[in-house]
Amino acid sequence: MSKNKNAIVEKKLVGLADIVIDAAKRKKDPTIEIPVRSLSNVKFNEKKGIIEMGENTQERTFFNVAMAKKFMQTILVGDALAELQRANLTTSLREIYYRTKHTIGDSHENTFDGQDESDPVIEDLEVGLEALREELHVRADNGGTIIGPLVLEDDGDRIDCSRLGKGGYSVPSIVEDDFVSIKKCTADFVLLVEKGTQWNRLAEDRFWKKYNCILLTGNGQPPRGVRRLARRLNEEKKLPVYVLVDNDPWGYYIYSVIKQGSINLAFESKRMAIPQAKFVGLSSADPEKYGLPRNVGIKLNEKDIARAKELQNYPWFQKKEWQLELKRMLSSGLKFELDALANKDFQYLTKKYLPKKLADKDWLD
Amino acid sequence: MSKNKNAIVEKKLVGLADIVIDAAKRKKDPTIEIPVRSLSNVKFNEKKGIIEMGENTQERTFFNVAMAKKFMQTILVGDALAELQRANLTTSLREIYYRTKHTIGDSHENTFDGQDESDPVIEDLEVGLEALREELHVRADNGGTIIGPLVLEDDGDRIDCSRLGKGGYSVPSIVEDDFVSIKKCTADFVLLVEKGTQWNRLAEDRFWKKYNCILLTGNGQPPRGVRRLARRLNEEKKLPVYVLVDNDPWGYYIYSVIKQGSINLAFESKRMAIPQAKFVGLSSADPEKYGLPRNVGIKLNEKDIARAKELQNYPWFQKKEWQLELKRMLSSGLKFELDALANKDFQYLTKKYLPKKLADKDWLD
Numbered sequence: 242m243s244k245n246k247n248a249i250v251e252k253k254l255v256g257l258a259d260i261v262i263d264a265a266k267r268k269k270d271p272t273i274e275i276p277v278r279s280l281s282n283v284k285f286n287e288k289k290g291i292i293e294m295g296e297n298t299q300e301r302t303f304f305n306v307a308m309a310k311k312f313m314q315t316i317l318v319g320d321a322l323a324e325l326q327r328a329n330l331t332t333s334l335r336e337i338y339y340r341t342k343h344t345i346g347d348s349h350e351n352t353f354d355g356q357d358e359s360d361p362v363i364e365d366l367e368v369g370l371e372a373l374r375e376e377l378h379v380r381a382d383n384g385g386t387i388i389g390p391l392v393l394e395d396d397g398d399r400i401d402c403s404r405l406g407k408g409g410y411s412v413p414s415i416v417e418d419d420f421v422s423i424k425k426c427t428a429d430f431v432l433l434v435e436k437g438t439q440w441n442r443l444a445e446d447r448f449w450k451k452y453n454c455i456l457l458t459g460n461g462q463p464p465r466g467v468r469r470l471a472r473r474l475n476e477e478k479k480l481p482v483y484v485l486v487d488n489d490p491w492g493y494y495i496y497s498v499i500k501q502g503s504i505n506l507a508f509e510s511k512r513m514a515i516p517q518a519k520f521v522g523l524s525s526a527d528p529e530k531y532g533l534p535r536n537v538g539i540k541l542n543e544k545d546i547a548r549a550k551e552l553q554n555y556p557w558f559q560k561k562e563w564q565l566e567l568k569r570m571l572s573s574g575l576k577f578e579l580d581a582l583a584n585k586d587f588q589y590l591t592k593k594y595l596p597k598k599l600a601d602k603d604w605l606d
Numbered sequence: 607m608s609k610n611k612n613a614i615v616e617k618k619l620v621g622l623a624d625i626v627i628d629a630a631k632r633k634k635d636p637t638i639e640i641p642v643r644s645l646s647n648v649k650f651n652e653k654k655g656i657i658e659m660g661e662n663t664q665e666r667t668f669f670n671v672a673m674a675k676k677f678m679q680t681i682l683v684g685d686a687l688a689e690l691q692r693a694n695l696t697t698s699l700r701e702i703y704y705r706t707k708h709t710i711g712d713s714h715e716n717t718f719d720g721q722d723e724s725d726p727v728i729e730d731l732e733v734g735l736e737a738l739r740e741e742l743h744v745r746a747d748n749g750g751t752i753i754g755p756l757v758l759e760d761d762g763d764r765i766d767c768s769r770l771g772k773g774g775y776s777v778p779s780i781v782e783d784d785f786v787s788i789k790k791c792t793a794d795f796v797l798l799v800e801k802g803t804q805w806n807r808l809a810e811d812r813f814w815k816k817y818n819c820i821l822l823t824g825n826g827q828p829p830r831g832v833r834r835l836a837r838r839l840n841e842e843k844k845l846p847v848y849v850l851v852d853n854d855p856w857g858y859y860i861y862s863v864i865k866q867g868s869i870n871l872a873f874e875s876k877r878m879a880i881p882q883a884k885f886v887g888l889s890s891a892d893p894e895k896y897g898l899p900r901n902v903g904i905k906l907n908e909k910d911i912a913r914a915k916e917l918q919n920y921p922w923f924q925k926k927e928w929q930l931e932l933k934r935m936l937s938s939g940l941k942f943e944l945d946a947l948a949n950k951d952f953q954y955l956t957k958k959y960l961p962k963k964l965a966d967k968d969w970l971d
Contacts, residue, residue: 339902340952383773395772420772421773536708
């Protein structure tokens, strides 16, 4: 964590307090400008290939019965975040909530009644101050794992990810350059695998060595640290990122969040999304192509069907190939888990499926 | 993975097939003996301090309409498990299901219709063959993280867990000696932390260095690899294991599973449980002792209360101190998350709470 970067972020946060002081001196109503984070202010930027926020903002003022509490909450959270920068600490959303919670004066009123009140304030500040949550030193879960020809530096330690057995390095939640720096990377691409099971298969079979790639997993929907590390490897090291997920609407969605970002966190796409990411599978064309029997498919349920239809309407799934992909799933009535490849052979993923996919450049964009 | 150990396990599995061949030769009904895995055959061994299985077994025969399918399934799973040993591979429960699923002959009958049919068969074999799931090469989730003065060897790589920054080593699901060996350990104790957030706090503050301990987390209910590694450190390196969980019935339960094992997997306690494990908190006495305000407590809901009352009746919670602990929670009507310690100070856990707990030996057994 660099003192320099902390000072910059702290200055932004202290700027919030300055607004209040200035307004008080001038006997005016303290007002802060917060970008609007609602669907109406989100759009898909086709050229950049990311979901991003529009320009709309709203004012939050103190002398306004409807806004006074939220204003106070914003300043309290800003204060806690500034404390983190000064002490060079990181924390979680939940701990920010607990840290800033107290009873006001002699009243029975709490500053915050639940984390659902403090989380949006943190998001407000992320957008308002143009600071990624990680730069505000707020962690999410870790829970990602990485292995491959890559050397990182974390807290002064040099970590060679090609020498960590089959276990690998546990990806921290915050992988900004002042926390984790990329010292060396000789890989040709990143393979981002949805599930830990398949990541384990590939690690055990040393797939990363034979194909000179980085194996990354988030053990499910990838946490922020995993997405951000993949983005950095893509942006700074120019590595293609291939995404391997289950063949179901949730797999498609995980891929789309990695690639374009999400509607809810549209303001982060510009630093989290990987518009060049490619979908290597499972595709709804794969069961036929790779001879998976129908009985290892799982019948789509109502939720799956509804979700697939939603995806059909998203602007970022409008490419012909994606419409075909979705249509094919819906008309087959089946979804397939990555695990189903084991029906052929325990090592089918490593020895047949991925080698063929990569050789044929058989992916969706 | 040692060829030797594989050969021993494979031999046990092949023994299953031999039973069938022998019976066929003698024109008898093939029969295998399976220990009974039901509540009636589970008891708490007070002397050993673990939940263990009794001696009851049942016969599974082929020439019996009610048992023929299950017999066939047992042989199929045994065959897949033997394949893993021969090829020196590991896999997941789910992939075993897919691997062994096929349609029988010209019928429309599947060997397995769901994983709920193959999982119990794997458990049968674990118990019947006295082989831990890990020895059968069946993985669960990874998802644990470790840091501290410990050197491991994994797949030929020497991994110094004191030189992995704040990220740490991602604990694999299988940490048996032929997968992960403990090369060096100079720690004084293991701190097993329920939540990743607090683990991150302790890693960031280098708590492990100051207190010469190993920091281990499973990011929630600890997965098997984490439990087994803690157990090995306790058994082989004689390290005390302290468990830090939320102050709620689920936290107590997580602790009790680490310590005594669980009813469902009673047959594994003798290789997974850590009867010497101590509960360092959060205790229901801590909010008062450490001055946590009532408003950072969370009201117990109906489920919490019902669960706490169940715990009061478990034989392994009968010690006076535990009855008091549970009663105190129920009468306060509140539960507290570890995260609530941040109300005092972001580093309260590292700088005040744990140092005092350890100095005062303020734990429950």
